[in-house]
Amino acid sequence: MAVIVDIADAVVNDLNATDFGRPLTAVRSYLPVFDLKAMKTLHVTVVPKALSNTALDRNRDTFEYQIDVAVQQKIEPTLAALDDLLTLVEQISDHLRTQRLLSYPGARCTEVKNDPVYATEHLAEWRQFTSLLTLTYRVVR
Amino acid sequence: MDLLEQCSRWLNSQRHTHLTREISYRRGVQAVTLRATVGRTEFELGDGLGTVIETQVRDYLIRVEDLVLSGQQTLPERGDRIEEAQDQLTFIYEVLPLGDEPAWRYSDLYRQTFRIHTRQVDLEE
Numbered sequence: 001m002a003v004i005v006d007i008a009d010a011v012v013n014d015l016n017a018t019d020f021g022r023p024l025t026a027v028r029s030y031l032p033v034f035d036l037k038a039m040k041t042l043h044v045t046v047v048p049k050a051l052s053n054t055a056l057d058r059n060r061d062t063f064e065y066q067i068d069v070a071v072q073q074k075i076e077p078t079l080a081a082l083d084d085l086l087t088l089v090e091q092i093s094d095h096l097r098t099q100r101l102l103s104y105p106g107a108r109c110t111e112v113k114n115d116p117v118y119a120t121e122h123l124a125e126w127r128q129f130t131s132l133l134t135l136t137y138r139v140v141r
Numbered sequence: 142m143d144l145l146e147q148c149s150r151w152l153n154s155q156r157h158t159h160l161t162r163e164i165s166y167r168r169g170v171q172a173v174t175l176r177a178t179v180g181r182t183e184f185e186l187g188d189g190l191g192t193v194i195e196t197q198v199r200d201y202l203i204r205v206e207d208l209v210l211s212g213q214q215t216l217p218e219r220g221d222r223i224e225e226a227q228d229q230l231t232f233i234y235e236v237l238p239l240g241d242e243p244a245w246r247y248s249d250l251y252r253q254t255f256r257i258h259t260r261q262v263d264l265e266e
Contacts, residue, residue, distance in 0.1 A: 029192075036196035037263055047191050068191045074262065076220070119190055125238055126260065127220060132190050 004048040004065045007137050010104035011067055011096065012046050020091050032070070039074035039128055044092075049134065062140055065107070069096075069133040077127050082118070089114065089131045096135055111136035146251050153253050157204060164201065165224040171210040177223070178202040180248075180256055197261040199234055202254050205247075217245040217257050230266055234259035 001009075008028050015026035026044040034043060049066040056062045071089050075081045097112050112135055119130040142150075161176035180200030187194040201223055208215055221236040238244045239258040248256035 032192040034192060034194055036194055036260055039194070040263075043192075045192055049191075070191050072192065116190070122190075122194075125240075126187070126194065126196075127235065127237065128194070130190055 002048075003063070003139060003141070004051050004067070007065050007101065007104055007107050007139075008046050008048045008067050010101035010107070011069065011135070013103050014096065014099070014101055015044060015046070015069075015092065017102065018095055020088060020095075022088070024088075026069070034072075036074065036126060036128070039072060039126075041073065042088075043070070043072045045070045045072070056140060060140055062138060064110070065137045065139065067135045067137065069135065071131045071133070072122075072128060074126060074128040077123055077129070082123075082129060085129045086118065086131065089117075089133065093133055096133075101137075106141075107137040107139050109135055110138045149249055149251055150253065153204070153249065156202070156254075162225070166203070166208065166210075167222040167224060168210055168215075168218065168220075173207070173209055175203060175207040185260070198239060199259050199261065201234075201257045201259060202248055203257060204254055205252060208255065217255055219244045222262075223257070223259055230264060232261060233263035233265065235262040 012026045012028045015024065024042060024044055026046055028046045032045045032047065047068045049068045051063060051065045053061040053063045069092065073085060093112050093114060097109050101107055112133060114133050117131060122128045122130040156178055157176060160178045163174060164177045166173050166175060180202050183198045185196050185198045217236050219236055223234045225232045236244045236257055237260050242258065245255050245257040248254045
């Protein structure tokens with residue numbers, strides 16, 4: 001299997017094995033399509049995004065794999081509910097940033113971007129919270 | 142009242158008489174049963190930032206005078222729910238803005254009818 005898929009799977013496994021204080025099931029997807037009706041429950045979607053590599057020496061390259069983690073839920077957009085979901089995003093970010101992936105320890109998380117922290121257009125048009133984490137994992141091979 | 146307004150009122154009454162179905166309009170625990178015209182139904186695919194969100198968009202035309210909650214005439218609000226029963230199912234729509242448009246607008250010059258934008262958010266059996 002492609003390394004980027006292995007890393008994405010490892011992210012999914014890690015998230016599902018971690019207690020974030022609420023039920024959370026992360027799923028890997030190539031083309032995540034969701035019905036708005038289904039978004040009442042928390043959706044955590046892991047999607048391989050991009051990769052790049054640079055030569056390290058004669059035999060090895062440094063690869064950087066980008067993995068998107070989308071956290072989404074249709075909610076009553078009160079301050080408390082939104083604060084709670086943003087806290088979850090931070091917990092996920094902190095966990096992945098600081099821990100090696102259990103099922104792919106050779107990948108090291110070197111960067112986490114949270115952009116957008118939340119999508120205002122989704123809140124306005126769908127009353128849905130959407131936050132996107134882009135994780136960069138470095139692998140030498 | 143000018144001639145055009147008279148015509149508009151007559152047309153609106155005909156629409157209400159012949160082109161409406163019963164719905165329940167809900168805001169929290171407040172609800173009213175009234176008659177509405179389904180203005181349009183479209184399917185929408187939205188950019189969900191790495192994901193795609195699909196939903197059914199539906200407009201309802203409701204007489205201004207009919208939207209009364211707890212004895213008070215009111216304006217539609219984002220987040221209100223419209224429940225429409227069909228066969229053994231209840232389709233639930235939420236009042237939401239649509240693109241650059243707010244969640245509702247008057248559908249005529251004389252402010253007799255609301256055009257309310259909604260998206261389907263639930264389906265109950």
